Structure formats: C-alpha cells, structure tokens
Amino acid sequence: MPKQELLAEVIDALCCMPGVGPKSAQRIALHLFQRDRGGAENLAKALQMAVDRLGLCKKCRTLCEHELCDLCASSKRDPQVICVVESPADVWLINQATNYTGVFFVLNGRLSPLDGIGPDEIGLDKLEQQLESSQITELILATNSTVEGEATAHYIAQLALPYKVKVSRIAHGVPVGGELEFIDSTTLAHAFSGRRNIE
Amino acid sequence: MPKQELLAEVIDALCCMPGVGPKSAQRIALHLFQRDRGGAENLAKALQMAVDRLGLCKKCRTLCEHELCDLCASSKRDPQVICVVESPADVWLINQATNYTGVFFVLNGRLSPLDGIGPDEIGLDKLEQQLESSQITELILATNSTVEGEATAHYIAQLALPYKVKVSRIAHGVPVGGELEFIDSTTLAHAFSGRRNIE
Missing domain, CATH: 3.40.1360.10 (Dna Topoisomerase Vi A Subunit; Chain: A, domain 2)
Incomplete structure (x- = not known):
C-alpha cells in the first residue's frame, strides 16, 4: 500500500472497533471517502461529541450525558x-x-x-x-x-x-421455544430444580 | 432503548459503514465508550482530518491528501x-x-x-x-x-x-490453483480462446 498517510491513519483507527480487522477497515474507509463523505463527517462529529460529554450516571453507572x-x-x-x-x-x-x-x-x-x-x-x-x-x-x-x-x-x-x-x-431454564433434546444438562438440571407449580 | 441521545447519535452514525447494522453499531458503540474511549477519540480525529484534507490526486484521481x-x-x-x-x-x-x-x-x-x-x-x-x-x-x-x-x-x-x-x-482465465471442474463455462471459454503458446 502506498503511503497515503491520512487514509492509513483512518484504517488503523477503524481497527479499534470489535469485529473490524485491517481488511474490513480498508473497505469501510474507501466506502466512506469514495461514496459517503457526509457519513464520515457525521460519524467523526458524533464520536467526538460523545467522547467529550458521555459519562456515567451518578446513581446507576449507565452511560449517559x-x-x-x-x-x-x-x-x-x-x-x-x-x-x-x-x-x-x-x-x-x-x-x-x-x-x-x-x-x-x-x-x-x-x-x-x-x-x-x-x-x-x-x-x-x-x-x-x-x-x-x-x-x-x-x-x-x-x-x-x-x-x-x-x-x-x-x-x-x-x-x-x-x-x-x-x-x-433471574431464573435459569429452558429458553422459550427450545427443545429439551438440544439443551445442555446443566441448564436442564436448573430448569428441573427450579420448576414451578401450575395453579 | 431509553433516550440516551449522544449514544443514539453515535449508533446511527456508525450505520453509515458498509456491513454495520443497528445491532453491530450498538455493540461497537458500547465497546468504544465502555472500554476504549481513546480508540473512539482517535477514530473521531482521524475521520475528521481525512474529511477535511483528503481529496483526489489531480492526475490519477486516487484518494490522497x-x-x-x-x-x-x-x-x-x-x-x-x-x-x-x-x-x-x-x-x-x-x-x-x-x-x-x-x-x-x-x-x-x-x-x-x-x-x-x-x-x-x-x-x-x-x-x-x-x-x-x-x-x-x-x-x-x-x-x-x-x-x-x-x-x-x-x-x-x-x-x-x-x-x-x-x-x-487484463487476461480472463482459470484462477491459479483453480480446478476446471469448478470454473463457470464463460470463464473457461475465455481461458480457452486466450490460450498462449508454450515456448
């Protein structure tokens, strides 16, 4: 790859996302800068704003601004x-x-x-x-x-x-729609011991 | 999803990337802001810089700065x-x-x-x-x-x-390592008509 430094930086930076390796990062970068520059700018702004202002809720520690x-x-x-x-x-x-x-x-x-x-x-x-x-x-x-x-x-x-x-x-047991045949034995044991009376 | 506007904006913006839908966008956004805020900031900066400065080469029209x-x-x-x-x-x-x-x-x-x-x-x-x-x-x-x-x-x-x-x-033909059995007929016809003398 020739030294296109800005593009290389973007490709490197994209790799911080889970599930994105060098190949997909290259594909994403080229897509953004060939076809969707507005999307790239939008993403840059949204990320920067979230980096600056997103914190944890004082009470419940969820992500919030x-x-x-x-x-x-x-x-x-x-x-x-x-x-x-x-x-x-x-x-x-x-x-x-x-x-x-x-x-x-x-x-x-x-x-x-x-x-x-x-x-x-x-x-x-x-x-x-x-x-x-x-x-x-x-x-x-x-x-x-x-x-x-x-x-x-x-x-x-x-x-x-x-x-x-x-x-x-929260209860452990057979997922709704699941067949007993395909459930692992630990889950089945939990489901069995956690049985509830039908009233 | 409760109204976490900044996070929702990031998730929306991430969807502009090819291969990233709402589910992966949510996973990516949470990963970035729970575990890799530096990566997010880095990505925001790299994208913004590329948006500002990446253009097409005057001569060959490739992406360059x-x-x-x-x-x-x-x-x-x-x-x-x-x-x-x-x-x-x-x-x-x-x-x-x-x-x-x-x-x-x-x-x-x-x-x-x-x-x-x-x-x-x-x-x-x-x-x-x-x-x-x-x-x-x-x-x-x-x-x-x-x-x-x-x-x-x-x-x-x-x-x-x-x-x-x-x-x-550029030549059409059988990919190197490919078996004739698995090549489509058009490619095979091209490979046949484009045959070269062995000298």
Whole structure:
C-alpha cells in the first residue's frame, strides 16, 4: 500500500472497533471517502461529541450525558427496586422485554480478580452506599449466566446480607421455544430444580 | 432503548459503514465508550482530518491528501503507461501483486447510465486530456470483470482509438490453483480462446 498517510491513519483507527480487522477497515474507509463523505463527517462529529460529554450516571453507572440518566431521573420508576446488570445494553434489553418498573445498577463489567477487576472497579462500593442510605426493598441480580457472572451475583448477594434486603436471581431454564433434546444438562438440571407449580 | 441521545447519535452514525447494522453499531458503540474511549477519540480525529484534507490526486484521481499522489509524484514510475482501475483499493492490490512500474488512473466507479454515472462522472474527460497532451504508449484496462466493468473497458478502448495508443485488457482465465471442474463455462471459454503458446 502506498503511503497515503491520512487514509492509513483512518484504517488503523477503524481497527479499534470489535469485529473490524485491517481488511474490513480498508473497505469501510474507501466506502466512506469514495461514496459517503457526509457519513464520515457525521460519524467523526458524533464520536467526538460523545467522547467529550458521555459519562456515567451518578446513581446507576449507565452511560449517559447528564448527571442522572433518564431512568434514574424519572418519577415513574420505583427507586426501591434495583436490578443489577453487567452492561448498559442489558438495561435496554430488560426495558424492552419486560414490564420492570424499578431502577438499574450497571456494573460495567464483572468480578474477575485475575484481570485486576475487583469490587470497587465494578462500582460495588456505590451499590453498598445505596443499600445503606436508601430504603431498598429488592435487589434483582441479572448478571450473565457465565462463571464470572454467577460469581459476581453470589458476591453481591453476600454483600447485601447485612442490609436485610430481598435478593433474587433471574431464573435459569429452558429458553422459550427450545427443545429439551438440544439443551445442555446443566441448564436442564436448573430448569428441573427450579420448576414451578401450575395453579 | 431509553433516550440516551449522544449514544443514539453515535449508533446511527456508525450505520453509515458498509456491513454495520443497528445491532453491530450498538455493540461497537458500547465497546468504544465502555472500554476504549481513546480508540473512539482517535477514530473521531482521524475521520475528521481525512474529511477535511483528503481529496483526489489531480492526475490519477486516487484518494490522497496532496495535489499529486505518491505514485504520480514518483520519478521511478513510467508516466507513459497508464493502468485504468475502478477503485483506489485496486491500485494497492496491483502494486502488491505485480511488478508494474507505470502509473494509474482511478475511475472511482464504473459506467452505469441507469444510475446517472456517465463518462464525466468517472473522469474520462481527464483521461482523454492525458491521452491528448502526453505521450502515452500503453493503456492497460484493469476494470473489474463484471458487466459494467467490461462495458467501461470497451468504452475507454473506443475513446483511445483516435490517439493510436496500445490498449490492453487484463487476461480472463482459470484462477491459479483453480480446478476446471469448478470454473463457470464463460470463464473457461475465455481461458480457452486466450490460450498462449508454450515456448
């Protein structure tokens, strides 16, 4: 490739995105500057503005541009129920899929001591402050069902013990539409032990 | 999704890239602002700089930040041989794969009258000026082997007729490593009629 420095810089910079390697970065860069310069400018401005102004909500630690995110600022949300999730994307997913009306707490990660991610890195000190200062009635643990997610949920459950708050974990089981034949045995065991009476 | 306007703008803006839909855009945006804010800032700056300064080479119409691109400005390149390609990516590919030492002319597209892309839109007026004013010895047509690419090559060959310049088209045939069994019949016919004597 000849030394087209600006273009090479763009291609390098594009590689910071997940799923984009040097080949797709080249394709994207050429597309933008051959056919959609407006899109490139738009993207540059949106990214820069977000870099400058996007922070974490003071209360729930989701990505937001104000001091409090829309959910924490809303009067329609019950501040006594907190749902703990790993990422802002989970907030959107739960809001879309359920009729949950409480607030959230976003860890922005999960406990992973080997990577140097301890309780403070995922904001558990802030969660504990909230447990201390406000009247929380329920803590719903909606971390992922991975080893780290389970460990994180367990840690938070222990953390909440002294505050005598109801702690729940989202259910494990057979996905809706799933056939038993294709479900792994651990999930099936969870589904079995977590069976509910039909009333 | 709650109204996180800045993040929503970034996600919208990311969708201008080929191969990136709303789902991947959301994943990319969250990755950037949760884990790689430096990468996001870097990308914003690189894009903005390229938007501001990237133009077309005055002579060969490839994307470049100076008046002339490195190849056109180089004294090591033979300016009498011009290879016509559809995109700047093709320039890089040919430079990597061959020992071609002439210069290029980048169409930045192909003839496509139905889409309003005529000879002037792909810079053929400029190519004709070069045929008129300088001593070109050979014009190598390396447009894609698609219907539009072939039509464009044919059009340029006609255009060059009055200037008595040697016009060649890159060869069609069996790709190296390809088995005859899996080659389509048109390619095989081309390979057959384009056979060369072994000396």
